Amino acid sequence: xxxxxxxxxxxxxxxxxxxxxxxxxxxxxxxxxxxxxxxxxxxxxxxxxxxxxxxxxxxxxxxxxxxxxxxxxxxxxxxxxxxxxxxxxxxxxxxxxxxxxxxxxxxxxxxxxxxxxxxxxxxxxxxxxxxxxxxxxxxxxxxxxxxxxxxxxxxxxxxxxxxxxxxxxxxxxxxxxxxxxxxxxxxxxxxxxxxxxxxxxxxxxxxxxxxxxxxxxxxxxxxxxxxxxxxxxxxxxxxxxxxxxxxxxxxxxxxxxxxxxxxxxxxxxxxxxxxxxxxxxxxxxxxxxxxxxxxxxxxxxxxxxxxxxxxxxxxxxxxxxxxxxxxxxxxxxxxxxxxxxxxxxxxxxxxxxxxxxxxxxxxxxxxxxxxxxxxxxxxxxxxxxxxxxxxxxxxxxxxxxxxxxxxxxxxxxxxxx
Numbered sequence: 058x059x060x061x062x063x064x065x066x067x068x069x070x071x072x073x074x075x076x077x078x079x080x081x082x083x084x085x086x087x088x089x090x091x092x093x094x095x096x097x098x099x100x101x102x103x104x105x106x107x108x109x110x111x112x113x114x115x116x117x118x119x120x121x122x123x124x125x126x127x128x129x130x131x132x133x134x135x136x137x138x139x140x141x142x143x144x145x146x147x148x149x150x151x152x153x154x155x156x157x158x159x160x161x162x163x164x165x166x167x168x169x170x171x172x173x174x175x176x177x178x179x180x181x182x183x184x185x186x187x188x189x190x191x192x193x194x195x196x197x198x199x200x201x202x203x204x205x206x207x208x209x210x211x212x213x214x215x216x217x218x219x220x221x222x223x224x225x226x227x228x229x230x231x232x233x234x235x236x237x238x239x240x241x242x243x244x245x246x247x248x249x250x251x252x253x254x255x256x257x258x259x260x261x262x263x264x265x266x267x268x269x270x271x272x273x274x275x276x277x278x279x280x281x282x283x284x285x286x287x288x289x290x291x292x293x294x295x296x297x298x299x300x301x302x303x304x305x306x307x308x309x310x311x312x313x314x315x316x317x318x319x320x321x322x323x324x325x326x327x328x329x330x331x332x333x334x335x336x337x338x339x340x341x342x343x344x345x346x347x348x349x350x351x352x353x354x355x356x357x358x359x360x361x362x363x364x365x366x367x368x369x370x371x372x373x374x375x376x377x378x379x380x381x382x383x384x385x386x387x388x389x390x391x392x393x394x395x396x397x398x399x400x401x402x403x404x405x406x407x408x409x410x411x412x413x414x415x416x417x418x419x420x421x422x423x424x425x426x427x428x429x430x431x432x433x434x435x436x437x438x439x440x441x442x443x444x445x446x447x448x449x450x451x452x453x454x455x456x457x458x459x460x461x462x463x464x465x466x467x468x469x470x471x472x473x474x
Contacts, residue, residue, distance in 0.1 A: 105265065105465070105467045105468070108232065108244055108263075108467070109244075109263045109467040109468025110468055110470070111232075112232045112244050112246055112263045112467075112468070113246065113261040113263050113468055113469075113470035114470070115232075116230070116246045116248065116261045116263075116470075117259065117261060117470065117472060119225065119229065120225075120248065120259060120474070121474070123171075123223050123225065124171060124223050124474075125221070126474070127210055128172075128209055128210055128221055128223070129207070129208065129209060129210065129250065129252065129257050129474075130208035130209045130210050130211065131146040131147070131148070131208060131252060131255075132146065132147065132148045132208055132252075146252065146255060147251075147252045147253050147254070147255075148207075148208060148251065148252050149197060149251060149349060149446075150249045150250070150251045150260065150291075150347070150349065150446075150448060151189050151197065151206065151207045151249060151250055151251070152188075152189050152247075152248075152249045152286050152288075152289070153169040153170055153171045153172075153173070153188070153206075153207065153248065153249070153250075154169065154170040154171075154173040154175075154186040154187060154188035154189075154206065155167065155168070155169055155170075155186060155187055155188075155278050155279070155280065155286060156168040156169075156170065156175075156184055156185070156186050157185050157186065157187050157279060157280060157457070158184065158185035159183070159184055159185075160182075160183025160184055162183070163175075163180070163181050163183075163184055164181075164184065164224045164226055165226065165227060165228075165277075166227065166277040166278075166279070166457070167227030167230075167276075167277035167278040167279070168224055168225060168226045168227050169224070169225045169230075169247070169248070169278070170186050170188075170222075170223070170224050171207060171223040171224070171225070171250075172206065172207055172209045172220035172221055172222075172223060173186060173188045173205065173206040173207070173220065174219060174220035174221060174222040174223070175222070175224075177219035177220060178219065178222060187280040187284060187286065188205070188206050188286075189201060189206055189207075189286065190284050190285050190286075207250055208252075209221055227277055227278065230245055230246050230247070231244070231245055231275075232244040232245070232246075235275055241268075241272075241273050241274055241275045241276075242275065242276075243265050243266065243267070244263060244264070244265055244266075244467065245263070245264055245265075245266055245276060245278075246261055246262060246263045246264070247261075247262045247264075247278065247288040247289060248260060248261050248262070249262075249289065249448065250474070251351065253351070256473055257473065257474040258351050258471060258472070258473055258474065259471070259472055259473075259474045260347050260351070260448070260469065260470070260471045261468075261469065261470040261471075261472075262288065262289050262345070262347075262448075262450060262466070262469055263466075263467045263468040263469070263470075264288075264450050264464050264465060264466050264467055265464075265465040265467055266462050266463070266464060266465075267462065267463045267465075268460055268461075268462055269453075269460070269461040269462065269463060270461075271460060274460065276456065276462060277456055277457070279454075279456055279457045281335070281454075287335075287451055287454050288450065289347070289448040289449055289450055290335050290338065290448070290449060290450065290451050291446060291447070291448050292336050292339060292446070292447040292448075292449070293445070293446055294444065294445050294446065294447065295445050299336050300322075300323040300328070300329060301321075301322060301323055301324070301336075302322040302323070303443070303444055303445045304321060304348075304376045304443060304444035305376065305443060306375075306376050306377065306443045307319065307375045307376060308320070308321055308375060308376050309321060309354070309370075309371065309372035309374070309375045309376045310357075310371055310372050310373070310374055310375040311358075311371045319371075319375065320369065321370050321372075324340050324360075324369060324370040325369040325370075326360075326365065326366055326367055326368055326369050327364070327366050328364075329364060330360050330362075330363065330364055330365055331363050331364075332360070332361060332362070332363070332452050332453075333452065333453055335451050338449065338450070338451045338452045339356070339447050339449045340356065340359050340360045340370045341356065341359045341360065341361065341452055342356055342357075342358065342359030342360075342361065343355075343356060343359065343465075343466060344356040344359060344449055344450075344466055345449065345450070345466040345467075345468065345469045346447050346448070346449045346469075347447070347448045347449070347469055347471060348444040348445075348446060348447055348448075349444070349445055349446035350443075350444070351471050352377065352444075352471075353469050353471060354372050354373070354374075354376075354444075355372065355373040356370060356371070356372060356373070357371050357372065357373045358370065358371035359371075376443050376444055377443075449466070450464050450466045451464055452464055
């Protein structure tokens, strides 16, 4: 007798169903994996926000503990110095010397010598330092011609004594300090000094370093190929060798519909830009900048790629005018700038521009201020050039061994010393 037996097949998935499941799972894994870089970047940014102010405050405390309050000198600027006069007593931002070769004893590579004093001390004859160089910039020329670097007390004497020896070792400018465990420090700081209105100012630059392609390597400050210091880098916006122009009051932030009122010259999408060029690095997103007035600027929208065709540069806030207590006396022969309620102007820095630089076809200005448009009547106020010099950190540098390093600006502190 034949019996009908039902045959049952074991449950399972077809090949197509299996491939579809793998595809869906892959999408999920890729989506989750894509969150890791963003999370790491956010974590690193949060760490920078916490560590930056801490490192800067510690650096300021260290400088105050090492440098006597009366150690800094001043520059007596004679009236005969023309046309680029610095107000008598003041000097512009100047950077300390950096040790570039060590004889085995004394401060090591990357240490900073505040007053460039090692050359005057026989105990350090085997140590080589590189200081602020005269690059033809009128802002530093007078100080370097007269004193060779940051002025110190008694510098103005006929036979001045040796400068005070104030050295900050490279290890003292690391965070965390190198403990020999193989975990290299990641945060570093550099500084520069300025006298304005008889008061000393200090700028602290905090940055994060990463040796490209190497692990556990420690950064040591070194000069650039032409001998100029890299940390921080200085850009002269008035120099015809670059494409940039001085920033005017109100520029920098995209708050108005008329781009011409806020756009920084030659920093728009399509303009020439190379993130590896030291003179272009100020345009990078997240950049921290100090101008010749001691005002801090940050780049909220920046450019990343060579000749980036998509983005422009926006500062976190527009270029501001300075308070009236920064007002400087102009040349007496120029009656348009008499110090009176009717002709009060907001000046920037100690630099007095030559008369030929104050006038163009549409307005007159004095060292960066708000003044009256000569063609539009006495009541029309316009913004003049306010920022002529920038100090900032390059995006990438190489050390003395040729190792490339990426540089991430973290924080800037400017404070009275």
